[in-house]
Amino acid sequence: MSSTALESLRKLLPPGRLSEDAASRAAFESDGLTAFRCRPLGVVIPQNEAEVVQTVRWCHEHSIPFVARGSGTSLSGGSMPVADGIVISLNRLRQIIKVDPDNRIAVVQPGVINLQVSAAAAPYGLYYAPDPSSQKICTIGGNIAFNSGGAHCLKYGMTSNHVIGIRAVTASGEIVSFGGPSLESVGPDFTGLFCGSEGLFGVALDITLRLLPKPECFHTVLVGYRSLRAAGDAVSAVIDSGLLPGAMEIMEALAIEAAEAATSCGYPKGAAAVLIVELEGPREKIDAERKQLESVIASTEAFETVVAADARQRDGIWAGRKSAFSAVGKLSPDFLVQDGVVPRKRLGEALEAIEAFSKDSGLRVANVFHAGDGNLHPLILFDDSVDGELERAEALAGKILNLCVQMGGSITGEHGVGMEKRDFLPKMYDSATMELMHRLRAAFDPKTIANPGKMFPGAEAPALSGHGLHPLEKAGVISRE
């Protein structure tokens, strides 16, 4: 049944762009936070930029909320639809407009897959550095919305460090441009403001990305430890030695077990934790650094060290790590991935607290994390068919986030606030700062129609669902007060 609210939009767009049937709407009702769903009024799949702009302007004119999304891999519910609004799916805007090797930049549309940028740059010896685990399917537009990181953000920084220009349509329908091919910008960092805005400011139309020369060689080491704390101490030892690895990752027993089952990655048997350290750069530099790393590792409580002998073995090591989230999913009917940050030096303390929370709640937690920058990803295993387990999982997630804030860290490292963590935002920012954030948002979106109900707590919840309590409200995750 077609919605009358969308009648003029249906007429505005070429036939086939707007889907209103239940099956199409159902396909978009969830994102990577699969426990929660919400069916939109309709789904627009624009074929070009002009149709995106038309749709956004129509939404502004008719005060209809919209959620723009790419592949919907958000783990914080950031690309969940709103019940009274539409989804704008950007997957057809997947053109790599330009690769300019001289200036080491690429210009892409928002629906381009992360890994495709590196593929397009590869013939020039260049690549795009940010590497979320989902990089085979996630889009650059989504990476920008959530300022995504990845294993290598230890050395290279987040998405915002690699986006130098954005042309976007604001939620109020104007087309604006910030930054550009020059690495040095004028005035405030408006491009950085747009990165991480979680879809609340508008829709990126084209994006200028910085490309880096591909490292000449990699040196990837996998180290097994008998305790999580020993692995954590090793991370501090590496950093204190002055080395800056491209990546430093830790996985603990439960995650190792899952990854092993999924990818036969050959991680050290009987390890309570494995540490992956990857050096990268020119061959001569790596030759020097690998010796230094060797002696640092030797000074830790490592019981087994594997050095990747070739690209294939390196890929195997990373396959284990990158599969961890989905692999853990096989150990349990349902799971939540949490994403918090603690000061690196307090990692051991944080992990012990999480273990205690896990015991209290009776739910298993598998820790996988970007150890070098203190970014934790506890995977909380639960069974949604057991009454109350979802609520307990969410409560456990909440305890972990509170812990991160108390330790001087952050409620998100790279997954964003989205829908799941919006009630935690005021724990990080006082009311004057939150008020200012609302005013800044209003500069882009005076009608609060762009991804309403995300990031900020409170009164927007009615847009979230027109049909009684939202599952997240039932779970006690969000509130409308």
Place this chain on the structure above:
Amino acid sequence: MSSTALESLRKLLPPGRLSEDAASRAAFESDGLTAFRCRPLGVVIPQNEAEVVQTVRWCHEHSIPFVARGSGTSLSGGSMPVADGIVISLNRLRQIIKVDPDNRIAVVQPGVINLQVSAAAAPYGLYYAPDPSSQKICTIGGNIAFNSGGAHCLKYGMTSNHVIGIRAVTASGEIVSFGGPSLESVGPDFTGLFCGSEGLFGVALDITLRLLPKPECFHTVLVGYRSLRAAGDAVSAVIDSGLLPGAMEIMEALAIEAAEAATSCGYPKGAAAVLIVELEGPREKIDAERKQLESVIASTEAFETVVAADARQRDGIWAGRKSAFSAVGKLSPDFLVQDGVVPRKRLGEALEAIEAFSKDSGLRVANVFHAGDGNLHPLILFDDSVDGELERAEALAGKILNLCVQMGGSITGEHGVGMEKRDFLPKMYDSATMELMHRLRAAFDPKTIANPGKMFPGAEAPALSGHGLHPLEKAGVISRE
């Protein structure tokens, strides 16, 4: 004579904080863009944060414009007073609140001198990377306002890459906090938005800075070339080789001559241009890279190469470069430093065009620049006592800025838009984007009282001067249309 407009401010603050006598006001009437002056109504020198907040709130309540400034080293007129407003001098807020070597951060007040941060971090083997030439006197607050760079921003990025938290009082008087000790922020990069806002958003009260481990060793090479183009080609050759030096600077003959006279820096005699390349990092890495650099330099048209044998010789090389601006000043009664960016590969072309502009105008130009990132600093020599020379110098500066925009670069690399370049901003941004910028500014400063007349062109000029045409208007640099 005391101003009645400031009467209630005088009563609000402890005695001695507000100066209204002509001599005190005259001391603040100019900044590093010395050709232009404007006398404020009064000058407040707060002794602590609370007095800053009180003063800003008073300004907001009474709609009196203010300009907060540190050491006043702005080269774009960004810290020039406004005639109907007050200056808030932050030099007494010079406390280094905390150095935390474990987390590699420092928390400082806005009046702390750039180099003092590194001095405080030195006992821990750490330093603060951004190094404007004025780092011995410029303040962190000023560095944030203009998102300052320096010779080493080629490798390390600008100020905004090193500021991870800001607590500030907005122009509307609220105290807000963004970012913090965690390197991974939540949501949009509000800290980055504040960096480079040129004093239009409010006043930073304390700032959390990222510290880096001091490089174990430096390898500094000074290379002489017979032509500017040969030096420019050498820069491309270094970058293309995959090396990422900490800094790559070029100075041309006129600047060399001036630096030599000022510091006896011993630059190669008869050079049309010198290139300074500095590698930095762990000893083993530098040992590898110096060989690579040597062979790259050997492939260029270098006629003399000096390698700094020790720290003293390194300091001598840098003293020449860092003194260049003031040294050039001795060649001429007056000079303007311009600051523009072109794509690195088009440096040679840009320099030839500047040479032609210089010939046309009959004014000498000394080029000094951060070659690695295409950031030009042409120093335009003129004599203000000769009728029309200032106007010709400004016209020449304008031609250079237009050239930068046409080449896909930027009107500022690190000095900011300030007062001097505000009419050029619309050449970089279209009207929809400018409108959005105004709305974002209004979120911080609804009454347009914080550093009005800077960055944005147009209607604020009345606040700029209550007494007829401002010198910049007479020179045709700015307009009020």
